[in-house]
Amino acid sequence: MNDAAVTTPSTPSGLKARARRVLAQLDSVLPDVDALYGDLHEHPELSGQEARTAAQVARRLEAEGYEVTRNVGGHGVVGLLRNGDGPTVLLRGDMDALPVEEKTGLSYASRVRTEAGEPVMHACGHDVHTACLVGTAAVLARSRDAWRGTVMVVGQPAEETLTGAKAMLDAGLYARFGTPDAVLGQHTAPLPVGTFMHRDGVAMMGATQVRVRLFGRGAHGAQPELSVDPVVLGASVVLRLQTIVSRELSPLEAAVVTVGHFQAGSRANVIPDEALLEVTVRTEDDGVRSRVLAAIERIAKGEAAAAGAPKPPLVEVLNQGPVNRNDPALMGRVRDAHAEWFGREALVPGVLGTASEDFPYFARGPEHPVPTAYWFVGITPRKTWDAARGATPMEKVAHVPGPHSGFYAPDRAGSLRMGCESLTVAALACLHGGGGPGDH
Ligand SMILES: [Zn+2]
Ligand SMILES: [Zn+2]
Structure with a gap:
């Protein structure tokens, strides 16, 4: 498909109706998403060692009917769901953890140490990303009459070392599975759960x-x-x-x-x-x-x-x-879809972070750049947020645990639901409608 397929606007009401039909599956999917999250959080794996995590992702995608390929550029997993004519949309979730000691005190906190005694923790929320990727893949697979196109689910290893995305592309990701028309990625952020942050242009340095x-x-x-x-x-x-x-x-x-x-x-x-x-x-x-x-x-x-x-x-x-640069048209489309689904008040003005990602490697298509969009999903429990010092959101962010902290503790139920909804709605904003009730 060409880029026009992605940038053709669908009527806002059409999108909302389709999202309702697809997300009607979410309640039946969330218990497994929660189980996967708890398991990944308790069993984090460092960059390049994500064998166990990748196996769980692959098994679940297969169970939902995806064509699954394992070991793409290390422990990378690719799942394809072809569902008629329409754009190919790549959904990316990163799977690796960090050498950080968990101090959250949660019942499902990681006690994992490497053989060398190094602590390991999902301190960057990649367990949320992976669980929501699998949840989104499941709801889309269970509502195929509501959309058309191809969904390419990518479980990416080794993000924290900035090597996994490049390794997957070097292993022929686009040559073997097709060049997508749009690439979507999301990251947890220390904003209140239920809020989202989008940024035009450069999302991360x-x-x-x-x-x-x-x-x-x-x-x-x-x-x-x-x-x-x-x-x-x-x-x-x-x-x-x-x-x-x-x-x-x-x-x-x-x-x-x-x-x-x-x-x-x-x-x-x-x-x-x-x-x-x-x-x-x-x-x-x-x-x-x-x-x-x-x-x-x-x-x-x-x-x-x-x-x-x-x-x-x-x-x-x-x-x-590389610099994480959002495609303006695709980012606008995702933001509008999120505004429509979650309400404008759920969107926080975007600020440039000095953190980085290897996500922008996915923009490197074989012939021309591939449009990418990357946004942030708030995960801080409301109680923690309300108790944090500061008058403005940016002051409060400095006083709640953020990524790479041993205290980083996403609101479990809220983050998983919001993460699944945000990725699903963004995917639907790029895919074609299924032509059923509620489409235009
Ligand atoms: Zn990180
Ligand atoms: Zn991260």
């Missing part, structure tokens, strides 16, 4: 992780004159990196440069040979990203030269997630 290895010359801690001290060199680099955003970019160019990891030496009286820095860069624009990366390399080399280092530093990009 692009992220690049950079590793800088600085070489010095080790010596006895009491004989610094015999050394080139990589700790001092590293400290200079860390400070100088702070001038990229403050002195090299315009105040109107948004960017973040953070050194999250600085490792050197092992004891007080030994000057080590090397120092290692890991830097995360966030930008709203690819041109700004290139300038920031060039500046990091220039500063590392310059400081190493100034210190008399025995060899130049090694600067390498570890991974990157």
